[in-house]
Amino acid sequence: MNHHKLSQNIYRYRKEQGLTQERLAQQLGVTFQAVSKWENGQSLPDVSLLPELSRQLAVSMDRLFGYTSAGKPVTIYEEEYKTPDYYWGTEPSVTCYKVLELMPPTRRLKVLDIGCGEGKDAVFLARNGYDVTAFDISDAGIEKTKMLAERTGVHVHVFKADIRDFRLETEFDIVYSSGVLHYIRPEYRAEIFANYKQFTAKGGMHFLNVFVQKPFIAPPPENEPYAYDWISGELLSLYHDWMIHDCPEVVFDCNSSGVPHQHAMSKLIAQKL
Template sequence: MKDKLARNISLYRKEKGLTQEELAQILGLSFQAVSKWENAQSMPDISLLPLLSATLEVSIDKLLGYTSQDRPISIYEDVYKTQEYYWGTEPNKACYQVLQLMPPTRHLKVLDIGCGEGKDAVFMARNGYEVSALDISDAGIEKTRRLAEKNGVHVNVFKADIQDYRLNTHYDIIFSSGVLNYIKPDFRKEIFDHYKHYTNEGGLHVLNVFVNKPFIAPPPEKESNSYKWHSGELLSHYHDWLIKDSSEVVFDCNSSGIPHKHAMTKLIAQKITVLA
C-alpha cells in the first residue's frame, strides 16, 4: 500500500499543479515530509488523509488505490452486462502481428491493458502466451473470465485504472487497443516510460490510439475522461526503440448505434539492447 499511496500522492499533486512545497504549506508540513511520502519512505498520518483528499480533490479510497464500486466508471459497464459480446470475440488484427513477430516458441508474458471483454487476451492465451489483463469494468472482467473458461485457458484478469495502475513485474509484450485515450496528456510520458522500463529486452509494445483529425466529427459517445491524441504523438514516446509499424487508418464505427468514423494510429515497437 505504501508504494501505491506514494505514486498516487505524486500523481494527483501534479494533476492539481502543486509543487511539493505548496502541498506541504497547505497541510502545515515541511516539503521534506511530502517528499518522503512520494518516495515511499514514510506515510501520512491518518488524521491528515481528509485534508489531503480534499486538497487533491480525490477520494481517500482512490488515494489509497481502491476504485469506487458504487457507481459506473466506464460507459461500457452496462453493455458489458449483456450476454452478447459487445465487441465480438474475433481478435484484433494486431494479435496476428504479435504471433508473427514474437511467436510463443518460449515462455512469453503478455499484458493486455484495457482488455474489455477479453477477446484479445483470450486469443493470446489460446496461442500459448502467459497472459495478464486489466480493465476498469467489473462486467468486462467477468466476461473475460467466462470467455477464457469457455476456451479452456487461463487469463490473470484484474481490475485497475490505467491512470494510476503501475507495473511491478516485467513483460515480454504489452498490448493495448482502444483505451490509451483515457490517459491524461500530462502523464503520458511518465506512464509510457514506466511501461518501457518494465518490458524485457527484445520485447514488443503493440498499441493503438484514437487521433484528432479536423475532417472527422467527434464520436457520439460523450466521455469527459477521454483525451484524444495527435498524429505522431505515440511514436514520439518510442524514439529509442525499433519501430516495426507506425500506421494510421480511418474506419467506420457503429458501436453506439450511430454510424461515425474514427482515426487511429497503430504502433508496434521493439526494445533493443543499447550497445555500449
C-alpha cells in the same frame, strides 16, 4: 499498506490539482519538506492528516492508496458489457495475428493486455499458447473475460485496475493495448509509458493504438468524459529509442453506438533491443 503506491499517488494527484509542494503543505499545516518526504517515500503522512489530504487532492481514500473502488464509472462501457452478448464480439483484432507473426510463442511468452474489455483478444492469445495477464476497469468486462476463457478452456489472469493508476512491477515480453489509451491524461503519458517500457523484457514488443484528432473527422457520438485525444506522432515519439516495426495511421468506419461515424487511429508496433 503499499507505501510506494501512496507516495506515487500523492505526487500524481498533487500535480493533477496544480498544487505545489509548498501550497499543499500550507493547506495541511505541515512543512513542504514533509510533503517532499512523503512523495519520495522517506516518510508517511500522519493518519490524522489523511482525510484532509484526500480532500485537497480531490480523490477518495481508496484511490489515494491505490485501490480501485466501485465509484463513478470511468468508462461508458460498464453498462454495455452487462448484456449477455459480447459488445465487441469474440473475434480477435487483426493485431493479434501480428503478435503471432512477430512474436510467435515458440517459448512461454508473457503478455499484458491493457484494458482488455470483454477479453476477446486476451483469450485468443492465451488459446495460442501465451501466458496472458489482463486488466480492465469494468467489473462486467472482467467477468465476461473469465467466462470466455473458461468456455474456451484457457486461463487468463485477469483483474480490475484503472489504467490511470496502474503501474507495472513485473516484466512482460509483450504489452498489448487496443482502444483504451485515450483514458490516460496527456500529462501522465510520458511517465506511464516509461514504466511500460522499463518492465518490458529485452527483445520484447509493444502492440498499441490510439485515437487521434483530425480536423476532417467529426467527434464520436459517445460522450466519454474521461477520454483525452492524442495527436498524430505523439505515440511514436514515446518510442524514439526503440526499433519501430510499423506505425501506420488509418481512418475507419464505426457503428459501435448505433450511429455511423469514423475514427482516426495511430498504430504502433515497437521492439526493445
